[in-house]
Amino acid sequence: xxxxxxxxxxxxxxxxxxxxxxxxxxxxxxxxxxxxxxxxxxxxxxxxxxxxxxxxxxxxxxxxxxxxxxxxxxxxxxxxxxxxxxxxxxxxxxxxxxxxxxxxxxxxxxxxxxxxxxxxxxxxxxxxxxxxxxxxxxxxxxxxxxxxxxxxxxxxxxxxxxxxxxxxxxxxxxxxxxxxx
Amino acid sequence: xxxxxxxxxxxxxxxxxxxxxxxxxxxxxxxxxxxxxxxxxxxxxxxxxxxxxxxxxxxxxxxxxxxxxxxxxxxxxxxxxxxxxxxxxxxxxxxxxxxxxxxxxxxxxxxxxxxxxxxxxxxxxxxxxxxxxxxxxxxxxxxxxxxxxxxxxxxxxxxxxxxxxxxxxxxxxxxxxxxxx
Numbered sequence: 001x002x003x004x005x006x007x008x009x010x011x012x013x014x015x016x017x018x019x020x021x022x023x024x025x026x027x028x029x030x031x032x033x034x035x036x037x038x039x040x041x042x043x044x045x046x047x048x049x050x051x052x053x054x055x056x057x058x059x060x061x062x063x064x065x066x067x068x069x070x071x072x073x074x075x076x077x078x079x080x081x082x083x084x085x086x087x088x089x090x091x092x093x094x095x096x097x098x099x100x101x102x103x104x105x106x107x108x109x110x111x112x113x114x115x116x117x118x119x120x121x122x123x124x125x126x127x128x129x130x131x132x133x134x135x136x137x138x139x140x141x142x143x144x145x146x147x148x149x150x151x152x153x154x155x156x157x158x159x160x161x162x163x164x165x166x167x168x169x170x171x172x173x174x175x176x177x178x179x180x181x
Numbered sequence: 182x183x184x185x186x187x188x189x190x191x192x193x194x195x196x197x198x199x200x201x202x203x204x205x206x207x208x209x210x211x212x213x214x215x216x217x218x219x220x221x222x223x224x225x226x227x228x229x230x231x232x233x234x235x236x237x238x239x240x241x242x243x244x245x246x247x248x249x250x251x252x253x254x255x256x257x258x259x260x261x262x263x264x265x266x267x268x269x270x271x272x273x274x275x276x277x278x279x280x281x282x283x284x285x286x287x288x289x290x291x292x293x294x295x296x297x298x299x300x301x302x303x304x305x306x307x308x309x310x311x312x313x314x315x316x317x318x319x320x321x322x323x324x325x326x327x328x329x330x331x332x333x334x335x336x337x338x339x340x341x342x343x344x345x346x347x348x349x350x351x352x353x354x355x356x357x358x359x360x361x362x
Contacts, residue, residue: 017257017263024250036338046245046249053253053257054256060263061264074335086303111239116232120233139230139234167226171186171222171226171227174225174229178221
């Protein structure tokens with residue numbers, strides 16, 4: 001248990017609402033990075049990260065301190081990102097394509113110069129949302145399989161299975177380049 | 182491909198994750214040392230993960246975080262201050278009782294719910310083997326009615342007997358009565 005975080009939570013619940021800013025400052029970068037990696041868009045990432053903190057504040061009374069506060073906020077943020085991706089995939093394809101074209105300037109793809117990196121980024125985009133979230137949390141955010149299971153509300157075995165599937169997809173993508181060369 | 186390559190390749194991600202122990206770990210490492218094909222597969226996994234780990238996230242300027250914090254503060258100010266929920270207070274109170282510590286709140290709630298359900302069912306269920314009060318009354322009435330009928334029949338018989346005797350007496354009287362004319 002992350003004692004300092006829990007103390008801050010208790011202060012907020014005791015009426016010192018301004019103390020919540022301590023938690024925001026402490027985790028804003030991590031949550032923003034997570035949202036960016038999930039959505040690959042800076043503006044969406046900012047909105048989702050802000051929403052994650054507002055939702056965390058709103059339901060702070062249900063936080064029991066059984067997991068770390070960061071894991072709890074991760075869970076809120078990942079759910080928001082998954083819902084965002086789901087609603088984006090439900091939109092009209094033409095609209096989505098137009099939107100993606102608009103976003104290309106600040107999307108991850110624009111930042112990747114190596115074609116293998118671009119291929120891997122594309123492979124990650126093609127993963128089922130749970131696998132994408134698992135890969136992001138494990139490789140880029142550095143969470144353990146146990147923490148991922150807590151964040152995604154699944155068993156540790158499911159978290160590992162999702163991770164293994166995702167890594168295999170990346171492996172196959174790189175294999176194509178290796179075979180070609 | 183050497184013997185056992187398929188099985189070893191199934192374990193490569195787990196090996197990469199440090200999930201393998203003892204004999205299994207040594208088996209994979211010994212195989213990788215002698216099998217160039219599987220070693221290349223292992224390299225591919227490592228390369229994929231290394232590349233994905235290195236995907237950049239645009240680092241927003243300091244002003245971005247000031248605006249971010251201000252936006253969260255503004256939105257939080259519109260929210261009601263959070264308070265510990267009832268169940269959180271109950272859950273926080275339970276661990277103070279050492280004997281209750283191993284019993285989770287969920288198990289206790291389930292047990293209480295079951296007891297309540299059993300109580301309700303027992304209260305409202307009509308016992309199958311005990312007839313209702315009305316049934317007793319009707320059956321008693323029937324019994325009495327049947328007895329009455331017998332009694333009535335008995336009376337009737339008795340009356341017939343009496344009548345027969347009366348008739349006999351009348352004849353006797355007639356025989357004995359003096360003629361008026």
